Amino acid sequence: MSAFFLSLVVIFVAELGDKSQLMAMTFATRFRTWSVLIGITIATAVVHLASVVLGAALGAALPTGPISILAGLAFFGFAAWTLRGDELSEGERSKVDRAGGAAILAVGVAFFLAELGDKTMLATVTLAAENGGVAGLIGVWAGSTIGMVVADALAIVVGRVLGRRLPERVIRIGATASFALFGVLLLVEGIRAV
Template sequence: MEGFLVALVVSFGVIFVAELGDKSQLMALAFATRYRTMPILIGITVATALVHLASVALGHGLGATLPTGWISLLAGLAFIGFGAWTLRGDTLTEEEKRKAAKGGRSAVLAVGVAFFLAELGDKTMLATITLATQYGWFGTWVGSTVGMVAADALAIVVGRLLGRKLPERTIRYGAAALFAISGGWLLVEAVSQLS
């Protein structure tokens, strides 16, 4: 149970931070202008659960085949890369804004499909794969899914309260710093395991 809780807490924290200012969080804000909150959250939850289930399966498989020292080294470098990616920031293209505003027969389906496609290859998917190489797959899956949904729910609520304006620069720098710290910690761990 302790391993599950560690995986849950760590993956929740990492993915929550990774999602702040991410493209899919901006999509959640865009959907919030068109649909009610509950269908948006259901669509996000289903899409995230599916993408992150595939991510933890891939990460768990990699973790079972690679030595832990090398996994820590690769994970540390990946997290530093995620920090740089976060500093770069994400914006929605005009086409993505149109897709978010268009909608279809069902808000849940429209949101779910859009989020599923947006998350493929995104930094939160890659971070989930990385986490699953280090921690148990089930705790990582639950934590990463809940972390992402919580960050997107926060975006919807805060966006509505603040007129859809978030302090993007502060969020981006804070998230990048947390990734860099996590990456540095994993690199130190890797060096100690490989020496």
């Protein structure tokens, strides 16, 4: 359960202010909310399952101490990435605008492609490398998937209700601080294990 809750919180925070949230808000203006959420959930579940498998392979191949140190450093990288911010490019915005017909398929494919190599995918790989064992890996997969879907659902609801963006600066600083905190905790854990 600890892997589940840690993954849920980390990925939820990672998703705040991410371009995926902007995509979710944009899709929600064009399609029904449930279609957008179903597409996001399917794409996220597939990407994060692949991330967990990759993280498990790395976790089995490397000793725990160095993995924790690398994970801590990776989280500092995620903090810097988050502080820099994410925006939809014109190409990504036009893909959202052109998507029609099968809303779930359009949303799912767009999210799948957007998440490949994104910080939430890399954070999931890192968490899976840290939390070995079947129960830990299932916890990471379920927690990371639910964390991302909840964050994107929040963006959809807030975007629809308020009709404007979340205050990006505040979200970005909070998410950056959270990543830095997780980075410090992982570094301390890794140094103790070495």
